[in-house]
Amino acid sequence: MTQQLAELCGLVPPPAEPVRADWDEVEHDLGLRLPTDYKGLVDRYGDSELGEFIRLLDPRTLAPTAREILDDEIPLRAQWPHQYPYPFHPEPGGLLGWATSRNGDWLCWLTDGDPHAWPVILWQRRPMWYHRHEVRATGFLHGWLTGRITTLVLPAQG
Template sequence: MNAALARLTQLITPPSEPRTTDWDAVQEQLGVTLPTDYKDLIHAYGGSNWDDYLYLLEPGCPNDNYDLIEWEDQQTEALEGLWEFEKKPDELADASSRVIPWAHHRQRRMPLLAREAGPDPEQWTVMVNEARGDRWEHYPMTCTESLLAALEGDVQSDILSSRFPLTTHDYRQLTAV
């Protein structure tokens, strides 16, 4: 367990039943190897809602609205259309860059996990995009590090809601609807 996940489990106790995922099948479907950090976070918490604002996307989530595979398909198409009219952020300018949504915000803002140039998923970092706008913020940290930093109030953002995080954290695992 990485240090950020260890600290997160102290802050918010994960469910007693960890999620199991066929990562080989997921990665084959996406055509990319996902960071261990993300896989460990999903194993511990699964698809979930954090402070009634941030939704952690899970491949095969029991609630279809938060399935990573579905979101990745939608976001890829949406971003391709967006970048016909807007400049890509510098962090994504390289042709091999790709955005993989690992979470989204209550206002259905854009995805958070960016695959930067290079094949090593352990080096991927987090980006946040405003809803219906061209502002992006880049955080040189993993998804678990960024979630923990956001929950602890250590992320300064002009895009995330000023009401996030809550003073007393609220966590819900997503279930079938």
């Protein structure tokens, strides 16, 4: 367990029995390798809610959810391309959601390059707004929960 994940577990105790993922199957369905910090996070928390505002997605739903988002957003992107600076997975290098907020915002990765270097993109769908964070999933959650990462979309913590 990484230091950041250990500190996160101290801030938000993980559930006794989180949902377990078959990572080979999840990655096969996505056609992507996933960051190891995220796997450790999900192995500890499953699809739990953190900070009473962010819910980790069950990893088994990542691929179908990505296809659903792409289908929903393609017609809108065709009408308003300036509001869509990023592609959507399964498009190459596309956004892939891994958590949601109670307000319907998405925490995504920009899946370009090495999975261990994917930035977190906070995506507010309506009205359209993006905020890029050069941290991994665990780092984002830890930073937000301790108040070191702030954003206009998520309520202040820490």
